[in-house]
Structure formats: structure tokens, C-alpha cells
Amino acid sequence: MIELELVGVRVELPHNQPIVLLKETTGERFLPIWIGAVEATSIAFALQGVETARPMTHDLMKDLLDALTVSVERIVVTELRDGTFYAEILMAGPSGETTVSSRPSDAIALAVRAGIPVFAEESVLDEAGILIDEADESETEVEKFKEFLDTVTPEDFAQ
Template sequence: MKHEAKSVAAKSALEVPTEIEVQIRGLMMDPITNMPIVILKDVESEMVLPIWVGIFEANAIAIELEKTATPRPMTHDLLRDLTRGLNARVTKVVVSELRDDTFYALIWMEQQGEIVAVDARPSDAIALALRWDCPIYVNRDVLASSRVAANGTQNINPDELRKWLENLNDDEMGRYKM
């Protein structure tokens, strides 16, 4: 996908992909790669989706989860303030696609009755959603694709990984529990 905003005309319910609302269960460090993982959890089930993110993006998410004040606006604060200044509002973010082991997201905004979807990295979309206090969704196809991708992994049993993630206690999830 290009990095661009797209104006979206109203679609029928049949054209809109099914989305599952998730919340951030926590942030943790991958013990093997030492990369941060955002754990998204289905609000209606025990299903979880781990998304590996960069250090700076994890920090932006953690700052907002902990409601830590910063002396100057961080990038995602700037994006929130810029959006507000343009009389727009972020209505939701969606982890919309999994392609070549990379997650993609859309930030959905409304401005003067027009709906706009902006391509984003999931970590940036999540950080912005936290600042707008708007819902986070995952496309059902992404969940299915992530399960298929996990099934193709040679060294990790996907059922064991899922059970491990679902059964992590708050201490194992780090300070960023919800």
C-alpha cells in the first residue's frame, strides 16, 4: 500500500470486512529477539494477537498507557493535535492486512462528514488510537492469516504459543497491563 490518505465512499455492510475489537493486553519483550511485542486481545474471547514493534513505537504506546507527561509533544501527540486542528477526529484504527509477515493498519478519520482511511504501521495506529481513546480492531482475515503463518513456523507450535500468550500473568506482561 502507498502511504496516502484515501477518501472512502459509503459502503454496504456486505463490502466491509468483518472486524474484531481488541484491546491492548500488554507490552512485553520477546525473550529471543529482545524486540517489544504488543499483545492485542479480543474483547469477547481469550484470543490474542502478538505484533512485534520497534523500540520507539513501543515507547510511544507505553507512555500513553502509563499516562506519562512529556515536556514536549511526542510525534503521536503532534498527530493528534494536527488532526484536531484540522477539525477531524480519529474514529477507529484497524489492523487490516498481513502480507509477507508484515502487518498493515488503517487509521479511520472523519472530517466534515467525509470518512478518510490513512495507511499506517500498526504500532503508529495503536499509539494514535490510545491518544484519541478510540477503538482498535483487527480484520478477521488477518487473524486467520496470522494463524496460518504461525502454523507454517517450524520451531514454534502455534497452539503452545497461543496458550503461553493467553496465560501470561500481569508480571510477565510488564508494567503495561490493561
């Protein structure tokens, strides 16, 4: 397993698809994972310390686990199968250790709130890891992401 740091949430151009961007803590590879707009907003809010009037789903999840005295130990992106990433949330509580399958976006949103590490299996990074020259990162992409955050509203997620 390889520990990752959360770089942030970005918008992939030209389709304006949000991605969460992770980077090896001891290497050069990045792991981009395409996620939904709701999860992107949840992760971005947690990274920015935004407090909502009512708990968002991932805040509620953390509050429930805390109330049940269950601690989240780590998140692991376990595999990439048919273009879909899979993750697990590893927890410890009064009844022992438990592992729960999760979408990586939900697991990462929980990890940010709980302040816990995110890992990936080596095979996932071998298959999906990329190298990015951080100096070449497009200003347009950064501006597009800022615009997305400035204009996103809860109504944007109604389906």
C-alpha cells in the same frame, strides 16, 4: 471485523524485541505484533499517562488532527502480508470520511491517545492470532519489560 483490546507492550525473549499485544474483546485469541522500540515506548507512555516536556510524534499527530477538527473513528489491522502487518486509520472531518494507510504501531499509538477502538480483520486473527494461557505468562518476561521501561532513554533511539 473483530474488536481488540490493548493488553500492553511486552518484550519477546530471548531477542528483547518489543511487541504490542492485543486480545479479542469477545474471544480468546491474542494478536502479537512486533514493533520498534520507539513505538513501544510511545504506546507505553500513553498507557501509563506519562507526559513529556515536548510532544512526542504521536501526540503531535493527535494535536494536528484535533486542530483540523478531524476525529479518528477507529483503527483496523487490515492484513498480514509477507510477515508484515498493515493497518488503516479511519477518520471523519469537515471534508468527510478518510482512510489512511498506517503501520499498526503508529495507528495503535494514536488510538491510545484518542481513546478509540482497535479492530482487526477476521483473516488477520485467523492467520496470526494465538492462544496464551495468561496464568502461565512468565514472570521473567514481565520483569524484563519493566527493566526495559526503567532503563530506556531518548538517546537509545538515536540512529
